[in-house]
Amino acid sequence: MSRYVNTPWGQNWLNIAEPILKAADSGRLQRGLSYARGRVAEPEIGPGTATATVRGSSSYRVRITLPGPGRITADCDCPDPVWPCKHVVAVVFRLGRTIDEDPSALRTLRANDGYSADPAPEPEPEPAGNAGRTRWGSELAADALTPAEAFARPTAPRPDPVAIPDATGEPCYCPPNPRSGVDLEALEALAAIAAGTAMTALVNADVPGHQVREWPEDPQLDAVRIALHVTGPARLESLATAIGRTAAALTGESLAWTFFGPESIAILTDQWQPDPDxxxxxxxxxxxxxxxxxxxxxxxKRMNRWTIDSHHLQLRYGRDERWYPFLRQSNKWWPAGPPATDLTEAVTRLQGSEWGQVMSQIHR
Incomplete structure (x- = not known):
């Protein structure tokens, strides 16, 4: 039984529509199944024909006909040059659900060849002594373990955990048809962002208290999140322009996100006067x-910032009572490592800040 239909009548329909489903590639099958779950209007069914409207980028009309025994055709008014399109596949699956609910719809569809909508009979049960089993079930279970034997088996050791990669690889995808109008560079950037986000979640999965962050609702802050994974100066410049920033400012904010977390990006501009003592x-x-x-x-000292000019280093005190290390490069202050709650620890971190990571971000 298909995972989409629930009755033998629905399955009979999918068997009839098999020529359409076999002609569709895996991508169209998946998209069609997805569309069938909410984008297909109730089909209109008549003798030997069914029509339905599918909502995609526009509304498209699909017509499926059964002109005679063993024959099925379908067409759609969408511009997709490849047959069958995902809209046709969606209507095929949606008809399966309709027939589940009303088997007489299948009789109407097959009216042109005198087909009976009665489903094929279930396998006959085994003779007495195997009550409750079908022949199919008996054959399947002939060499299987009993429940007692299954529970008595020792538990196998867990496999070794998969090692976390050092970095994400190059995005891998099948380029779309050039006539589709898809921006391949934008698609590659999205793939890189998704891979980087997954990598971050994987690396931090074992950190106590770690939770997957939701995407920021603020578009400017979300641009900073995206900038963490954007490669190439042209893309970074384009992203910065979109939110009214310079590429350098966006790079600094992405470094702050990396080291401090999104809630502490304000430390880049916040100045206030802590306790004079x-x-x-x-x-x-x-x-x-x-x-x-x-x-x-x-x-x-200036406000909440202490600067060691000879070393191009700075320590900032946040309103959250944490200490933030900064490094001066090209006459600009850059976040240089994770913050510390203890001053002594902060000074230690300041002496061994993440210079390599800072430099790779500044000069990317």
């Missing part, structure tokens, strides 16, 4: 940084 504690902790002659490096 904090200044002495910070300058003491940053005394570990020295100049070439061994003297303590000069530390300057």
């Amino acid at each position: 904090l200044h002495h504690e910070v300058t003491t902790a940053l005394a570990e940084f020295t100049t070439a002659d061994g003297a303590p490096a000069r530390v300057t």
Whole structure:
């Protein structure tokens, strides 16, 4: 029995429509099945014919006819040059569901050849001694384990977990027909974004408290999410222009997303005045940084930011009471690693920030 129809009558219809379904490739079969679940209007059924409207990019009219014994034809007014289109397939499946609910519809469709809509009989049951089994079931279970034997088997060891790849690979897809008007570069970018999102979820799956983030509703923040996986300066520039940013600003925000999380991107522009007593504690902790002659490096403060000019480093204090490391490159401050809740830990991270990752993002 097909997974879409539920009765022998519905299955009989799919058997009749088999020439159509066999002519469709797997993509059209899947799309047609999807359309059948909500995009096909109730079919109009008459002797030897059925018509229905399918909602796609526009509304299309499908006609299926059974002109005589063993014959079936179908046509659709959509522009798809390949037969059968997904709309025809959708109506075939939708008719199966209609016939499930009203088997007399199949008799009407087959009126041109005197067909009886009665379904094929179920297999006869086995003689006494095998009550409750069909012959098919008996043959299938002849060499099978009993339930007791199945539950008595020892549990096999789990296979080793699949290793997480170092990086996502190149997108792989079948290019659409050039006449379809699909932007292949945009499609490749979408594939790269999907692969990068899946990679991030896979890497973070074992992190305590990790949850898959929903896509941001704010288009500008969602552009930052997309920028995490966009490759090539032209695409980055195009994305930045779409949201009124420069490519450099968008790169900085994507770095902040990577290291800080989307909720902390505001640390890039937020300036505020923390407790004045904090200044002495910070300058003491940053005394570990020295100049070439061994003297303590000069530390300057502005609002919530402490800067070590000789090392091109900066530590920012967030309203969330976390410390954020930054690196100056090309006269611009870039996020340089994950934030820390402890000042001592923050200074340690500042000394070993993720320079390689920062540089690869800045110069991509």
